[in-house]
Amino acid sequence: MLKAISGTGVLRALGAMSGTSLDGVDAAIVETDGVSIARFGESGYRAYSRAEQQVLEAALGHWSGAEADAAAQVVEVAHAEALSGFETADLVGFHGQTLAHEPRGRGTCQVGDGQTLTEALGVPVVWDFRTADVGLGGEGAPLAPFFHFACAKWFGATEPVAFLNLGGVGNLTWVDPSKASAETNGALLAFDTGPANAPINDLLRARCGLGFDEGGQVAAKGTVATGALELFLQEAYFTRMPPKSLDRNDFPEMMDLVHELSDADAAATMTAMCAASVAQGMAHCPSPPSRVLVTGGGRHNPVLMEMLRVSLDCPVVAVEEVGLDGDMLEAQAFAYLAVRVARGLPTSCPATTGVMALVGGGTVSEPSA
Template sequence: MSGTSLDGVDAAVVETDGHRIHAFGPSRYRAYTLDEQASLRAALGKWQDDELGGAPRVLERAHLEVLQGFDAELIGFHGQTLAHEPGGRGTHQMGDGQALADALGVPVVWDFRSADVGLGGQGAPLAPFFHFACAKWIGAMEPLAFLNLGGVGNLTWIDPSKDAPEAEGALLAFDTGPANAPINDLMMARKGLAYDKDGVLAAKGRVEEGALELFLDDPFFPKRPPKSLDRDSFATMLGLVRELGDADAAATMTGMVAASVMQGVQHCPSPPSRVLVTGGGRRNPVMMEMISAALDCPVQPVEDVGLDGDMLEAQAFAYLAVRVARRLPTSCPSTTGVPAAVGGGTLSQPSSPIT
């Protein structure tokens, strides 16, 4: 998994039949260099027919490096999302799964989102079916929510009493709003830093309520799920904090993330008994404190229930790859708004060696 925060590539092993999680295996992280990040950032917003420069080579090299040495029967390759416009031009995850399969000699499932978008779905979020399996794995008995704070925030509400993720009432999933991506952009623009480590800068500032109110006026928040966002859907956030000092800008943007989560939870079919947080945002204590203050239930990192918040997204696409290979659905009306449960993804077998 290479996410919208552009920090690097996560790879993780899951033992599964596509229904139950049997075990979690080893994992590995390969960070992008600043030059590689710049190459990928230059390709953001571009489509399949556009000139992508060196970005495809960066992506392929990083994935080959991180995947070397894994003993896997199947690989799920998400690729790098460059553009996402459901109902418009579609979705673009850069990356060639066939080339990866040929290089590694292992079957690869890729292009997970296009089928869903082609049938009228949002194409995101796709982790909810895996979140449902995780809720079963931890033995959850009451409705709960998984909150992923990556570049974009997304929420999965789960009723673990249901038998399958595509069952009616089992899931509701949607993007809540921006998460780390705009804060990372602020840090890069103002400090030359990749992110606000431990929320140190935000902790020194205060939330500007006027900017927060303008942010919440966006029509995205009252819109009923399912709904999804592109990484730069809220690029206007930087403009809302333009006149603020660095610390106040960071605090205000962090507050915007918390407020968007609060708005999102109001869409849940019933209040979650707890919110389990994954993604890089869970390591930002200021963000976690603001979200906890905004919600009426416990807010915990997923490590509290024995999961790995750094690898959950990578594990999700390993799990989804098995579902694709076994012709099981990977999204449904309550997760992406697709008219019926659909299995996305393309399975590429490694080419036979030339003799």
């Protein structure tokens, strides 16, 4: 099978993503040769139960041990259930669940064993996408930029555009579609902008018993505490040059800054922190993008989207405006990256993760004979 998937034709790849917002498993089909996108296929979603979320939450920050093992079991079962509902796929791209991310320290930790998943599904599984990048001096994140470049080509962009993913953490990819390939110098710049949905979700769960701020309803009733926002923006991360990346819990002081605020004011202030960190990050783009295409759960928050439109100097729209699916873009990215790994193509470069040279991360596991 490995010989079959390492050729040059179009493959039907099934990607899966479980992000730092800990809501569930996204799964999506992409038909690609690892360079261009031939077709987007069906997609699906498997939510985590509250009990499963609690297991994952307890494991955050752990690199090994009982908590990490329990999280791995939850991740493997949920992914097997999410992916088994799809018809035939040539291979699977399995990101796993990030528990800890310290690219300048201990490295990066995603739980979930690809060999276990390949035995359950009966098809090759590409996994452990980040370790090789970190081993060569990269941040290991973000990894979607090569896919974003392919998406820009797919919808016919002719001017630079920015993809803004607002999941648990925010990340930005600046794309110049006039370049011949993602590997071409000057084609990409990518980095994490700052906290996004994760701290807002944590706040509302702790204070209100809500999983997230649906429709921005809580933030819409509040007023931004400008003093807290200004203190937040003094964090040294924002002046660091990209590429750069974050762990989900890298800004614990956010909770302290809104501790004395009402629920609504705290939610509004944290939402403004997310938007302001994006605005700070836009200054790093090589040239102003023609528009910002927002993906991830944050695009469903009208308060956050309006804050972005006010603070950025270009149009801000959901990726659906160009025919993409913002709920599935990261799952689709790992389907696309799986094909690149199987074919020995790079998945990151100095401009996306700060890695020393072009690198193709990932391990390919095949079912036992």
